[in-house]
Amino acid sequence: MMSMMANRTFVRRAIGVALIVAALLAQRFSGFFAQELIAEAAILGIFTLSLDLLATCGLVSFGHAGLLGVGAYIFGGMTVLMGLPPALAIIAAVLGGIVISFLVGLLAVRTSGAFFIMVTLAAAEMFYAWGFRSKLFNGADGMGGIPRLDLKPIGLDLDNPEIFALLCIGLCVVVWLLLELVVASPFGRTLAAIRQNPSRVAALGGRVFAYRLAAFTASGAIAALAGAFKVQHTNFISPDLVSWFVSGDVLIALVIGGMGTLVGGPLGAAILVILKEVLSSSFGHWYLFLGAIFAFVALALPRGIVGWLLDMIGRLSQRKAPAGMPGSSAEAEQ
Amino acid sequence: MIALETRNLNKSFGSLQVTQNVNLAFEQGERSAIIGPNGAGKTTFFNLLAGELRPNSGSILFEGRDITSLDSTSRARIGIARSFQRNNLFPDYTVRENLALACALRAGTAPIFWRPMRSLTSAHTEADEVAAQVGLQDSLGATVRNLSYGSQRQLEVALALACRPKILLLDEPTSGMSPEETARMHDLITGLPRTLTVIIIEHDMDIVLDVADKIAVLDYGRVLEQGTPAEIRASKIVRERYLGEDAFGAGGAS
Amino acid sequence: MLLDPYFFAEQVLNSLQFSMLLFLLAIGLSVVFGLMDYLNLAHGTIYMFAAYVAFTITQLGGSFWAALALAPFVAAAVGLLLYFLLLKRVERSGHLAQVLLTVGIIYMGTDLMRIAYGDLPKGVAQPDMLNGAVNLFGILYPSYRLFLIGLGLVVMIALYFALERTRLGALVRAGVDDRATAETLGIDIGKVFALVFAIGTYLAGVGGVVAAPIFGVYPGMDVTIIILVLIVVVVGGLGSLKGAILGSLLIGFADTFGKILLPQFAMMMIYLVMALVLTFRPTGLLPARRFSTSG
Numbered sequence: 061m062m063s064m065m066a067n068r069t070f071v072r073r074a075i076g077v078a079l080i081v082a083a084l085l086a087q088r089f090s091g092f093f094a095q096e097l098i099a100e101a102a103i104l105g106i107f108t109l110s111l112d113l114l115a116t117c118g119l120v121s122f123g124h125a126g127l128l129g130v131g132a133y134i135f136g137g138m139t140v141l142m143g144l145p146p147a148l149a150i151i152a153a154v155l156g157g158i159v160i161s162f163l164v165g166l167l168a169v170r171t172s173g174a175f176f177i178m179v180t181l182a183a184a185e186m187f188y189a190w191g192f193r194s195k196l197f198n199g200a201d202g203m204g205g206i207p208r209l210d211l212k213p214i215g216l217d218l219d220n221p222e223i224f225a226l227l228c229i230g231l232c233v234v235v236w237l238l239l240e241l242v243v244a245s246p247f248g249r250t251l252a253a254i255r256q257n258p259s260r261v262a263a264l265g266g267r268v269f270a271y272r273l274a275a276f277t278a279s280g281a282i283a284a285l286a287g288a289f290k291v292q293h294t295n296f297i298s299p300d301l302v303s304w305f306v307s308g309d310v311l312i313a314l315v316i317g318g319m320g321t322l323v324g325g326p327l328g329a330a331i332l333v334i335l336k337e338v339l340s341s342s343f344g345h346w347y348l349f350l351g352a353i354f355a356f357v358a359l360a361l362p363r364g365i366v367g368w369l370l371d372m373i374g375r376l377s378q379r380k381a382p383a384g385m386p387g388s389s390a391e392a393e394q
Numbered sequence: 395m396i397a398l399e400t401r402n403l404n405k406s407f408g409s410l411q412v413t414q415n416v417n418l419a420f421e422q423g424e425r426s427a428i429i430g431p432n433g434a435g436k437t438t439f440f441n442l443l444a445g446e447l448r449p450n451s452g453s454i455l456f457e458g459r460d461i462t463s464l465d466s467t468s469r470a471r472i473g474i475a476r477s478f479q480r481n482n483l484f485p486d487y488t489v490r491e492n493l494a495l496a497c498a499l500r501a502g503t504a505p506i507f508w509r510p511m512r513s514l515t516s517a518h519t520e521a522d523e524v525a526a527q528v529g530l531q532d533s534l535g536a537t538v539r540n541l542s543y544g545s546q547r548q549l550e551v552a553l554a555l556a557c558r559p560k561i562l563l564l565d566e567p568t569s570g571m572s573p574e575e576t577a578r579m580h581d582l583i584t585g586l587p588r589t590l591t592v593i594i595i596e597h598d599m600d601i602v603l604d605v606a607d608k609i610a611v612l613d614y615g616r617v618l619e620q621g622t623p624a625e626i627r628a629s630k631i632v633r634e635r636y637l638g639e640d641a642f643g644a645g646g647a648s
Numbered sequence: 649m650l651l652d653p654y655f656f657a658e659q660v661l662n663s664l665q666f667s668m669l670l671f672l673l674a675i676g677l678s679v680v681f682g683l684m685d686y687l688n689l690a691h692g693t694i695y696m697f698a699a700y701v702a703f704t705i706t707q708l709g710g711s712f713w714a715a716l717a718l719a720p721f722v723a724a725a726v727g728l729l730l731y732f733l734l735l736k737r738v739e740r741s742g743h744l745a746q747v748l749l750t751v752g753i754i755y756m757g758t759d760l761m762r763i764a765y766g767d768l769p770k771g772v773a774q775p776d777m778l779n780g781a782v783n784l785f786g787i788l789y790p791s792y793r794l795f796l797i798g799l800g801l802v803v804m805i806a807l808y809f810a811l812e813r814t815r816l817g818a819l820v821r822a823g824v825d826d827r828a829t830a831e832t833l834g835i836d837i838g839k840v841f842a843l844v845f846a847i848g849t850y851l852a853g854v855g856g857v858v859a860a861p862i863f864g865v866y867p868g869m870d871v872t873i874i875i876l877v878l879i880v881v882v883v884g885g886l887g888s889l890k891g892a893i894l895g896s897l898l899i900g901f902a903d904t905f906g907k908i909l910l911p912q913f914a915m916m917m918i919y920l921v922m923a924l925v926l927t928f929r930p931t932g933l934l935p936a937r938r939f940s941t942s943g
Contacts, residue, residue, distance in 0.1 A: 170926075173743070179923065246514055264475075265471040312747075347755040348756050352756055355734060356752075362738055362742070
């Protein structure tokens with residue numbers, strides 16, 4: 061007998077594989093401009109995964125752009141200002157993400173719910189205020205000329221948009237697989253238990269604060285990684301990268317795709333990037349339509365697309381299950 | 395040996411004094427019951443013992459060591475486990491997942507992030523054993539939110555047992571249970587190993603009088619009386635203030 | 649500069665005036681949040697909408713006072729319409745669906761105002777009778793700003809009596825305190841909530857009208873203010889009048905003095921205040937109910 065949870069895990073992973081195939085097909089058969097969108101969606105996908113890892117323990121950040129910015133500014137500073145090789149800068153960006161998110165987390169994860177949302181927003185906005193005035197990074201005007209990773213020794217020219225897009229897809233897949241491993245591990249299961257009932261985890265001897273801090277720190281590392289690739293993609297760094305609109309975008313992509321499903325984030329990222337592109341090229345006041353679509357998704361699919369799919373499949377398989385068997389309601393299982 | 399002891403324990407919420415100068419000692423392996431009318435401060439007393447509340451004054455000693463400043467997590471780690479009066483579970487998890495998580499937390503394997511949960515075989519074996527102990531062996535795969543209330547009560551106690559505690563605090567384990575489930579819980583409590591110290595809050599006098607070696611009666615946060623079941627039965631003040639003459643008629647008959 | 653007592657006193661008044669504006673928005677958001685656990689980011693959209701309505705009324709020849717009398721009611725009506733048509737539907741779907749929905753409403757609202765009024769800021773004139781300045785112990789302070797401070801105080805006192813002395817107030821407090829118990833006592837929380845929502849949006853509307861002569865009316869004014877108001881709410885603590893007052897004062901002062909002390913990092917001061925408060929009081933200064941860490 062296949063348990064409900066194994067069933068849901070299977071469906072999630074199947075959606076993930078389908079998404080990878082779709083991304084690779086799109087990458088293979090579309091033109092120059094679409095490559096940019098694919099890279100953008102893949103990087104936003106990595107960013108949503110970072111937010112979803114944090115959501116596993118029940119915390120929702122509204123300042124994740126700050127952690128993206130840590131990676132972006134470290135990468136930009138090391139490559140452009142210090143002339144160091146991009147490979148080193150990527151490693152430094154991730155380490156920087158770990159250090160900063162650990163320090164911010166020491167304060168932030170003591171709170172939860174709306175308070176956590178606001179503390180993370182505050183941390184990111186402080187960074188934004190600094191970036192806005194920073195002479196080193198050209199303040200609000202931003203700094204260009206950011207190089208990409210040099211993989212020519214192994215025959216890959218990342219300045220070729222096709223190859224860069226492929227690399228971003230690959231990176232997103234690697235992060236996704238890593239997180240699939242983590243959420244299924246005892247650590248991930250403890251995080252999910254904390255989301256359901258933090259006080260009981262504490263009563264069972266689990267250090268809720270430490271788990272949340274670990275999740276926030278790991279999430280910060282991934283966000284910083286996304287930031288390091290974001291600036292390689294645009295070759296440009298500015299405080300806009302850290303603004304709350306970016307934090308809002310990643311949150312919205314995740315909610316559209318389905319929070320707590322891992323695969324939902326990259327799916328939502330792809331949808332959001334395509335939507336913005338289509339709407340902005342078709343309409344003058346395109347935020348009107350984007351807003352309407354957000355509202356529609358919130359009303360029709362409050363648990364996101366993948367969450368909705370899992371609920372549907374859960375209901376179908378419950379109907380098939382023999383009467384009297386204790387079935388599972390279709391709650392997020394991570 | 396005294397396993398757990400409170401000294402001059404006081405707790406108040408604003409002007410409401412809910413625990414007043416409570417001095418109680420629990421011998422290792424002893425079964426004690428805390429009884430008293432609703433609002434007597436029984437659950438508050440448990441929250442103080444488990445570290446979920448801090449006393450305003452007084453101290454709590456575990457095996458002679460002052461643990462007043464330890465939080466609930468630390469107390470769970472040194473071997474004080476509790477069940478809750480209201481079901482306090484992981485509703486999205488199955489029974490086995492609830493228990494395996496508790497076992498992993500106790501065994502210190504919960505922080506492992508590089509292997510899947512199912513690879514923790516000992517946590518799962520232990521989870522199955524604890525489930526069998528409370529009679530949940532047939533519901534291992536059921537999601538908790540779909541479980542009957544009685545089964546959730548059983549799981550509530552099982553989670554505490556999964557901590558392999560030295561001291562087990564049970565807060566009204568049989569409340570809301572059917573007579574069959576109550577009987578099973580009764581058997582479970584009497585069958586617990588004698589190395590374990592058990593403190594139980596319970597309204598069912600049949601169980602209290604049968605299970606407890608010692609009884610403490612709380613009233614408005616104060617210890618009204620304490621002693622063996624026979625002594626409590628004989629206590630005039632308890633009869634007047636709490637039990638009423640009839641209570642022992644029913645309780646004594648069993 | 650701050651050592652000059654006149655300058656200092658003037659800044660205190662400026663802080664008070666901004667605090668009052670923040671309060672007008674914060675109280676509705678805070679009580680809705682405390683009562684229903686509803687994160688309504690579109691509260692600022694109502695504020696912006698009321699400001700545009702006020703602009704329209706004055707354009708049509710109406711006075712500022714006419715705008716102040718009418719626009720908040722229009723705002724409350726639109727707020728209730730939004731509530732019954734959209735917001736209510738995600739009441740139990742959690743904060744995230746609420747964020748998604750209300751961000752959608754913000755986007756739509758901003759673009760609708762752009763379509764109707766264009767991108768450029770619009771002005772609303774101060775009422776003539778408040779055009780001058782009042783001499784307060786040697787400081788010439790604009791009458792209009794003093795009027796704002798007075799208005800804020802009046803609203804605070806009125807709300808205090810409404811919450812403490814009326815049946816509705818008792819119902820609201822009961823609902824914020826323990827919703828489940830209030831419901832078992834037969835209180836129709838849905839109706840209470842609709843009424844609270846209407847009052848909250850009405851006050852946000854008042855805020856929009858009185859802010860218009862000072863800050864102007866422009867698309868995006870909603871987002872600028874809502875972030876500050878959210879900070880006020882979490883600093884003060886959810887669902888309490890005293891918390892909203894204290895939070896508004898703290899943030900109003902932090903904003904005004906931050907701009908003087910650290911002109912480069914004005915927002916920084918506000919975020920620092922919030923970070924400090926939440927470090928020591930993770931649920932804000934004066935929450936209506938103590939939340940457990942389990943949320």
